[in-house]
Amino acid sequence: MLAPATVTEPILEAKGLGLRFGAVDALKDVSITVVPGEIHAIIGPNGAGKSSLLNCLSGFYRPQVGAVVFNGANIRNMRPHRRAAIGVARTFQGIQTYPGMTARENILTGFHNQMRTGLFDALLYWGRTRREEEVFAAKAEEIIEFLELEELRHAVVGALSYGMRKRVDLGRAIALDPKILIMDEPMAGMNPEEKGDLARFILDIRDARKIPIVLVEHDMEVVMDISDTVTVLDFGRVIAVGTPAQVRANEAVVAAYLGVA
Amino acid sequence: MSTQVYRAMPVDDARTSRGRTLPQIFRDRARENGDDVAIRSKRFGVWRGRTWAEVNASVRRYALGLAAAGIERGDVVAIIAENCEEQFILQLAALCVGARTVCAYPDSIADEIGFLLDHAEAAIAVAQDQEQIDKVLSLASRLPKLRRTFYIEPRGLWHYDSSLLAPLTALEKQPDEADERWLDAAIDAAAQSDIAVYCYTSGTTGRPKGAMLSHAFILDNAYRLMGTLAVEPGARYLSYISPAWAAEQFYGFGLALLAPMLVHYAEKPETVQSDLREVGPEFLMFTPRQWEMLASGIDARMMDADRFRWALYAWALRVGSERLASKGQSVARFLHPLADLLVLRGVRNLLGLSRARAVLSGGSGLSAELFNRFHAFGVPLGNLYGSTEMGLVSAHRRGVTDSGTMGALMPSDPTIAGPMEAWIDPRGQLRLRLPAFSGYLKNDAATAELGTREHGYETGDAVRVDHRGQLVFLDRLKDMRKLASGQSYPPQFIENHLRASSMIRDAIVIGDEGHAFVTALINVDSEIAGRFAELHGLAYGTFTELSQLPAIRAEVSRAVDQVNGLLDRGARIRSFATLPKELDADEAELTRSRKLRRELIHERYADLIESLYRGDPHCDTTIQVKYQDGSVNTMRTQVAINRLEHA
Numbered sequence: 047m048l049a050p051a052t053v054t055e056p057i058l059e060a061k062g063l064g065l066r067f068g069a070v071d072a073l074k075d076v077s078i079t080v081v082p083g084e085i086h087a088i089i090g091p092n093g094a095g096k097s098s099l100l101n102c103l104s105g106f107y108r109p110q111v112g113a114v115v116f117n118g119a120n121i122r123n124m125r126p127h128r129r130a131a132i133g134v135a136r137t138f139q140g141i142q143t144y145p146g147m148t149a150r151e152n153i154l155t156g157f158h159n160q161m162r163t164g165l166f167d168a169l170l171y172w173g174r175t176r177r178e179e180e181v182f183a184a185k186a187e188e189i190i191e192f193l194e195l196e197e198l199r200h201a202v203v204g205a206l207s208y209g210m211r212k213r214v215d216l217g218r219a220i221a222l223d224p225k226i227l228i229m230d231e232p233m234a235g236m237n238p239e240e241k242g243d244l245a246r247f248i249l250d251i252r253d254a255r256k257i258p259i260v261l262v263e264h265d266m267e268v269v270m271d272i273s274d275t276v277t278v279l280d281f282g283r284v285i286a287v288g289t290p291a292q293v294r295a296n297e298a299v300v301a302a303y304l305g306v307a
Numbered sequence: 308m309s310t311q312v313y314r315a316m317p318v319d320d321a322r323t324s325r326g327r328t329l330p331q332i333f334r335d336r337a338r339e340n341g342d343d344v345a346i347r348s349k350r351f352g353v354w355r356g357r358t359w360a361e362v363n364a365s366v367r368r369y370a371l372g373l374a375a376a377g378i379e380r381g382d383v384v385a386i387i388a389e390n391c392e393e394q395f396i397l398q399l400a401a402l403c404v405g406a407r408t409v410c411a412y413p414d415s416i417a418d419e420i421g422f423l424l425d426h427a428e429a430a431i432a433v434a435q436d437q438e439q440i441d442k443v444l445s446l447a448s449r450l451p452k453l454r455r456t457f458y459i460e461p462r463g464l465w466h467y468d469s470s471l472l473a474p475l476t477a478l479e480k481q482p483d484e485a486d487e488r489w490l491d492a493a494i495d496a497a498a499q500s501d502i503a504v505y506c507y508t509s510g511t512t513g514r515p516k517g518a519m520l521s522h523a524f525i526l527d528n529a530y531r532l533m534g535t536l537a538v539e540p541g542a543r544y545l546s547y548i549s550p551a552w553a554a555e556q557f558y559g560f561g562l563a564l565l566a567p568m569l570v571h572y573a574e575k576p577e578t579v580q581s582d583l584r585e586v587g588p589e590f591l592m593f594t595p596r597q598w599e600m601l602a603s604g605i606d607a608r609m610m611d612a613d614r615f616r617w618a619l620y621a622w623a624l625r626v627g628s629e630r631l632a633s634k635g636q637s638v639a640r641f642l643h644p645l646a647d648l649l650v651l652r653g654v655r656n657l658l659g660l661s662r663a664r665a666v667l668s669g670g671s672g673l674s675a676e677l678f679n680r681f682h683a684f685g686v687p688l689g690n691l692y693g694s695t696e697m698g699l700v701s702a703h704r705r706g707v708t709d710s711g712t713m714g715a716l717m718p719s720d721p722t723i724a725g726p727m728e729a730w731i732d733p734r735g736q737l738r739l740r741l742p743a744f745s746g747y748l749k750n751d752a753a754t755a756e757l758g759t760r761e762h763g764y765e766t767g768d769a770v771r772v773d774h775r776g777q778l779v780f781l782d783r784l785k786d787m788r789k790l791a792s793g794q795s796y797p798p799q800f801i802e803n804h805l806r807a808s809s810m811i812r813d814a815i816v817i818g819d820e821g822h823a824f825v826t827a828l829i830n831v832d833s834e835i836a837g838r839f840a841e842l843h844g845l846a847y848g849t850f851t852e853l854s855q856l857p858a859i860r861a862e863v864s865r866a867v868d869q870v871n872g873l874l875d876r877g878a879r880i881r882s883f884a885t886l887p888k889e890l891d892a893d894e895a896e897l898t899r900s901r902k903l904r905r906e907l908i909h910e911r912y913a914d915l916i917e918s919l920y921r922g923d924p925h926c927d928t929t930i931q932v933k934y935q936d937g938s939v940n941t942m943r944t945q946v947a948i949n950r951l952e953h954a
Contacts, residue, residue, distance in 0.1 A: 254462065
């Protein structure tokens, strides 16, 4: 599905971002536009500024110049946990699960930002808390079904394979009920089969849960297969934007990857 | 010579079909048991039950939807899904409007599903998910009869654009009063002899054949199960074997309506093990392969256990086995309660079989070792013998189980037929007189090959009936071998049973039209025999000496005697010799996968075989031994010929 970028309001935008560490320009006048319903990949050689851009979008870095606009509001100065609360979720390289808890429990922790009752209520486990827990348990089960984790529901996550832990991690991110999902190298460290599974889940997140996705990924095959839009960075600048086919044919991109000046 | 005809022992169970079709019985369920839970499925981690009344409402909506989609009496609805409540409901819906259903194995490749849809002339296909839909769509151009395809799970199908395709929910139609009257009339119009289901038999050669099963046939088989296993109303059943297999049509469908049973559907095939534990079914049926997987699951867990636990487990299993072997006469009977409390009960719990009343293994033979292991655990496992065409023929009744037999003839629904009759024809083949299937779809020639009810259907199976009336499956008739006298015997059966003895590693059964009787070459198990010799203080130097020790030969003789007990007189082993050298793949006597190279063994031991038939007391044998460095040594030795007194 190609996103009709010209008619849809963007959900997340970076406008002229500049990020400088001392004398190093990590990002220079970087702009990207993510529209609803798309998978937007950010690629580029090592050191091109991909992770810096992701960190600016999710709030871990604050760019010195430019704006990050989410649903029309500038969130440049908003802290990461606030961004998560308004619907900007992110997964990290590697795994951020609680190894001692089960897959189901890990996914349940993702709802923490939506829980309204406090410690005192929880101690009594009465009325409101109980109802709330039932609602979230049902939602967690939906995610378990969505990610096909049924047989691992009660398995302790620490004992699972890398690919499965990554899937649980993804489940926790979905539990945040995000409006947009930012993924940092989701395919890293996976075998081809796990990559295939995860690629399908990413497509399903876009199609079934209507969550647009921004991802940084090194595996070009995956990027070209699943992305609707690809932004290419090199030395902190955007050198190309377009569909996978357009980007693949772009001479500047070929030069950046092959190291031709 | 008059043949003895065996007749099934009838049971007194009033839950007969009394001329009703499957939908008519279902409608009665909804009226009489409306508030009882009929089926239970696990979705989103929770078991959700639906009453007969609720299921009935669904069935009627789908039935009217099918009618609205143009399905008429005699049309075919194909279902390609795992065991799930949608399958149960759709099948009933199709039968309500007089249509027939055919189920495909979800793991079939597209080409196989294409053959089935084409051959059955399916008008509507219902597929579980994207995977199955892809198969059907890839074939659509070859299937002119296929009008529409419905899917149960929409996942991944969001962007599919095909006029053929719709979600299953689109098929439901809210009935008005006229609809209700029309549907009841449609249900009333059907007869028990109408065809309800096609089951495609897995042909080992050529394309599968579509066996046609009538309502009466399915219900009679349901009764056969109910009578044999004494299935109580409301019994919990886990549906796991595929509805593409006739056995599940009898059990999970026919009997579910007739008994009625409370049928459970697992969340996914992958979760069956844990779902089994949650359901604690009283009745279920697995294939031997599935029982093997359950057993190896236990083995795998025990490998992780520490030494103390492992020893405790081994002890309890031994106590369980000994109690069975001695029929409660040994000390094991005093130790058993403790073993049960400490270990066996836990194992049953882990397997999800702690409430099992009678569970079956069907499809092919389950090894005696595994059968006995489950019994040592305390699982009431029984064997089942039958075929798609004849239905279920014999099974172990509750409390009467034996790894060596397939149970006794099953009782028929008296409102459908009298007790089934069985006899062994002169070729050693099991012949049956019972209500069978309604023939193969568009293949009268194959149907005719099975014979007729009057003269007894030909099963193609060599079967023996023991003194208790239990059926012993020997071999497929075509695999039987004949002796000079014309007497036939089952070489595979004998070899398999000989191998089951711990002392015997391999056995080669000899005897064909040039021989008067059956003999055997035995390769004793060097490890077990060695330990046995040590235990009894017997000295030996080489395998050759070990194999010829009188005590070892006496042990083998005992094992052969036991196997002989399973055979008719003329088919018994009269003499055997223990091989002076182990069969070895390096010497081409075995394949790398340990299959016997018979011709070569016959050639190499020609002298020995001759002695077996001549009745010599022993045979001077010369054998060549090849060493790993390539050198060859000739070994001369004397091999004893052992005769069996009772054979």
